Amino acid sequence: MQTKGPSLVNTKEMLLNAQKGGYAVPAFNIHNLETVQAVVETAVSRRSPVILAATPGTFAYAGRDYMQAIAEVSATRYAIPIALHLDHHETFEDIKASVDLGTKSVMIDASHHPFEENVRLVKQVVDYAHARGATVEAELGRLGGQEDDLVVDAKDAAYTDPQAAQEFVARTGIDSLAVAIGTAHGMYQAEPKLDFERLAQIKALVDVPLVLHGASGIPVQDVQKCIALGCAKVNISTELKLPFSAALREHFASHPEESDPRKYMTPAKEAMSRAVNDKIDMCLSFDRY
DSSP, X not given: OOSOOOSXXXXXXXXXXXXXXXXXXXXXXXXXXXXXXXXXXXXXXXXXXXXXXXXHHHHHHHOHHHXXXXXXXXXXXXXXXXXXXEEEEOOHHHHHHHHHXXXXXXXXXXXXXXXXXXXXXXXXXXXXXXTXXXXXXXXXXXXXXXXXXXXXXXXXXXXXOHHHHHHHHXXXXXXXXXXXXXXXXXXXXXXXXXXXXXXXXXXXXXXXXXXXXXXXXXXXXXXXXXXXXXXXXXEEXXXXXXXXXXXXXXXXHHOTTOOOHHHHHHHHHHHHHHHHHHHHHHHTOTTOO
């Protein structure tokens, strides 16, 4: 494989390719240099396209310019398609700041608003992003659980209505649609019951790629059924953070005197890489490039 690739890409072509090829592009939540390295280097070894997803909290922690620069270096170093994606952003101003820096893939999450306001806010982002070569994901329906500082109680979660999804996509011009079919952010206390029939109905009415949020803890066979029913992007966050932090704790427990980040970050990155490898298998995205 060549060792130099293009810059960051948007997600339009990679998701359409996934939709046609019967796989999904994994979107891994990243937070810093080490997590980007763990995700990208594993994706390169598996010849998988990959999406680096970052929440508003990640940008507040690390800085938009820092994260943009780290992602850009990873994209130009390797030949696989790599996108930096704004995950669960809620304001036009935050999205504009990253698009102006060169981000090519964004999610505007206005799902907590009434339908008409959701459409208005999403259309504003679509108009700005498309004019600058960026793709837009939006959400209709609400997932329960916690993503970053956003907490949605189970009682406030709402499933995506297929007919509303058709209208939403047509009126907003989005490139991909995140659906609520019974998944949730974070790990599950009990095995989730996914509404596959609802997903099939949405797929029949919507022609853009669908996105599965809250995939951490979902059985592999259920995720792959969602992929077969039209989900071309699968989001994974918690199942990366858990092995990373566990490996850190284990290293410090056995090496209490350790103070060199290069030493204690290495086993954490290796643990995360193993999780990334497993999720690439789950998404069937390996050997695509």
